[in-house]
Amino acid sequence: MPYFDAASSAPLHPVAREALLASLDEGWADPARLHREGRRARMLLDAAREAAAEAVGCRADELVFTPSGTQAVHSGIAGVLAGRRRAGRRLVRSAVEHSCVLHAAEVHEADGGSGAEVGCDRTGRVAAAEFAAALTPDTALAVLQSANHEVGTEQPVAEVAEVCAAAGVPLLVDAAQSLPWGPVAGPWSVLAGSAHKWGGPPGVGLLAVRKGTRFAPRGPADEREAGRAPGFENVPAIVAAAASLRAVRADAAAEAARLRGLVARIRERVAVSVPDVEVVGDPERRLPHLVTFSCLYVDGEALLHGLDRAGFSVSSGSSCTSSTLTPSHVLKAMGVLSEGNVRVSLPVGTGADEVERFLDALPGAVREVREALGAPGAAVAAPEGGEPGSLVVDALGARCPVPVIELAKAIGRVPVGATVTVRSDDEVAALDIPAWCWSQGQEYVGTRSLEGERGAAYVVRRRV
Secondary structure, three states, rough: OOOOOOOOOOOOOHHHHHHHHHHHHHOOOOOOOOOOOHHHHHHHHHHHHHHHHHHHHHHHHHHHEEEEEEHHHHHHHHHHHOOOOOOEEEEEEOOOHHHHHHHHHHHHHOOOOOOEEOOOOOOOOOOHHHHHHHOOOOOEEEEEEEEOOOOOOOHHHHHHHHHHHHOOEEEEEEEOOOOOHHOOEEEEOOOEEEEHHOOOOOOOEEEEEEEOOOOOOOOOOOOHHHHHHOOOOOOOHHHHHHHHHHHHHHHHHHHHHHHHHHHHHHHHHHHHHHOEEEOOOOOOEEEOOOEEEEEEOOOHHHHHHHHHHHOOEEEEOHHHHHHOOOHHHHHHHHOOOOOOEEEEOOOOOOOOOHHHHHHHHHHHHHHHHHHHOOOOOOOOOOOOOOOOEEEEEOOOOOOOHHHHHHHHHOOOOOOOEEEEEEEOOOOOHHHHHHHHHHOOOOOEEEEEEEOOOEEEEEEEEEOO
């Protein structure tokens, strides 16, 4: 069964498996002890640190291993904020960071700190100039991912790192998605990564803090990992993580070129084989293995189940697959459609035949979901003659993608120039109705509240 969800967790690399099994026999002892078994474990840990530091582009004594990539991000943010408390308590981040950054920012603000969010364009890319404008004298830390985890867009990290350095503000880079493909350029100060993103074992993260960065570890002190990651090191997993990172880096250039071609094939075929689909993310400045698209009039959960039955494992940023029924904050910041969202992230070694089978199965899976939901078919011609009228669609209580489906059905029943008002209490409607208008050439007039009722009224004017 083709697994196309490497952005969530890549399959265990063969080199990681071999290193893990070997180090289980050799690296089980406490590396802090001076006996023979402890020294052997310490040698393995030191060698892994050297290998990981070389891949990251930092000194070995600047890098520590953590229990996860999330822990690395949280420790990095908290440590720099604490170390630079005298400089200020302002945290600047992009609107499309991983949720672990958002959660850390929430804790910081709940503790009395302040924050600023830098927006992005429709491809999910931030502008270095806007980042620079957000750096005030009381900014203690800036955070920017190297590449987006949902749509694959690469960020201008080197440019942002330069403006941060000029302002005297350290930059923390979440490099979880890009680290398998190469080091992060620019004068960044702190970097976090996660082994299971590159085919290492889960439960290993890395945190690099460059010399000269003020850093004060939070929580109880621990003598291990420079006091930045307390607890007994999982030496076998760390060794496997470092070995697999070195292995994927050795083939990164060739594999990236090969996967980039497969992703280009997906982007091209999806756009022509599936009606009413939007391929999102930057078409050029992107990760080589990841592509995301959103299908109108589709329930994301139903589509994922349909593709799973067809033998393909993919993921989604659609609110329809979320227990909270809220849209992905990344897709929301981009202003793109969230319903029927599919993220395809190809693991190393994916074959062209697997991609072709997926592209053959996708149109049928989308069509099946749309038919089950009663999605609109061919466009309805505009009524002729008469004064422009208006139509109100009551979609209260309905969840995505039903409000947009009802809007699409109704728009053909009013003349050009007339409006359709959709009443909805689904939070996703605030994102998907404007996105639908953008993709269909209609005018989004605006939103008004519903007196005495939950939800809002979304007004759309027919233009075509």
